[in-house]
Amino acid sequence: MTDKVDWDAARRQPFAEVQTPDDWPESVRPLSWHGMSLFGVDLTRGLYWDGKKVKTEISLGPAAKLLGGLIALFTFLAAAATVSMAVTDLLRFLNGN
Known part of the structure; x- marks a missing residue:
């Protein structure tokens, strides 16, 4: 240079x-x-x-972290419920019900 x-x-x-x-x-x-x-x-x-x-990072506050955790938890629970319903329906179908 x-x-x-x-x-x-x-x-x-x-x-x-x-x-x-x-x-x-x-x-x-x-x-x-x-x-x-x-x-x-x-x-x-x-x-x-x-x-x-220069500060370029953004950190979440406690309320945002809590809200994000709750959203993740309920998303996981909804996915687990959907999978369990699919398994139940598959078993009913295989049993001829």
């Missing part, structure tokens, strides 16, 4: 001095070309901004 990055300029003006769209939150601003240099990616494709890891 032969391109040199002016890190001081990137840190001095990371944001573009332009008008943002009306539907953007007031605190959100677009990056300048210099500011784009502050993004980095590690070998595991983790995202970094100016050397600091």
Whole structure:
């Protein structure tokens, strides 16, 4: 790589001095070309901004975990009931009922 990055300029003006769209939150601003240099990616494709890891994970809260567990449990019970009804019907058919 032969391109040199002016890190001081990137840190001095990371944001573009332009008008943002009306539907953007007031605190959100677009990056300048210099500011784009502050993004980095590690070998595991983790995202970094100016050397600091950007949080990209989402964790479920206790209520969402409980709800997901209940949905999985009742889905399993419904599948087991369906299989048992199919087995019962097969046995009735084989017995001639």
